[in-house]
Amino acid sequence: MARTLIRPGGRSERIQLAVHKAVQELTEELPDQHLTVAMIAARAQVPPSTIYRRWQTLQQLLADVASERFLPDTLPADTGTLEGDLTVWLEQLVDDLSSGPGNALLRERMTDVRAARVAAGYAFQNLVLLCGRCEGRGEPPPMPDRLMDLLVAPVIYRIFFAGQTISNQYQAELVHHALQSPMIMQPFGAQASIKDYVIYEDGAQ
Missing domain, CATH: 1.10.10.60 (Homeodomain-like)
Structure with a gap:
């Protein structure tokens, strides 16, 4: 769960x-x-x-x-549509990864296999939550694995390996094309799910 x-x-x-x-x-x-x-x-x-x-x-x-008060972590925003949710969530992910502190943290995690799999778990579970909201709205839920490949993977590659800045227009295009993909609802037939490889710090699945 x-x-x-x-x-x-x-x-x-x-x-x-x-x-x-x-x-x-x-x-x-x-x-x-x-x-x-x-x-x-x-x-x-x-x-x-x-x-x-x-x-x-x-x-x-x-x-x-x-007052030395820190804000608690919050659930991804509920905008009323999956496209809206994904747009806001991806913008936040890009902002965090592009910041000095967030960028340094993920680079540290890339050198530690377990820490990297923990980081992957957070992104995957966010997408599981966003896809789960679709049922209550009557929207067909896509596969979180597909969204990891279509949204998260290109952002990680461009920020950390190509050294690029991710524009808002590019983010919007990623979300639009992901939701237009004819395979978005289909699980992978020849590749295991990411959920079987990520690590959750509290043991939840």
Whole structure:
């Protein structure tokens, strides 16, 4: 059974620590200057969209830093359609992997087979959850394995091996073409499911 709380594999905590540290450093270095999201994002090496997604406003971020409060991990957003869910989820994945902290974490995990399989487990379970929502909406659920190949694999390759920046237009094209694929509902006949190889830290399957 899919887990009810999907952790992003440690990226969330590392990114929040980097953002909090950036705010603290900038406050000390520039006590008389008004901080901006752009300044904080640049120091923390994260996209500004990551800060807005997690804290909504600069004021909320500053309040959380002041109280040393960290946001809990959340389930992938429910937009009302699978295409909307996948678009938002992929955008968040790309933002996290493109950030300095998230990028460094996944590169570390690539050198450790068990850690890499744990990271793969988080992405796979997110997609299991998103596909599971389809039944309640009357949408035909695709195979999570197909989405891993059509959405996650090209993003990982382009970011970590080609050193590319992933544009929003490219993300939208990936989602659109994945959902248009005639094989999206079909399991692989000659390849084992990723679920049989990933590792879940709490033992849930």
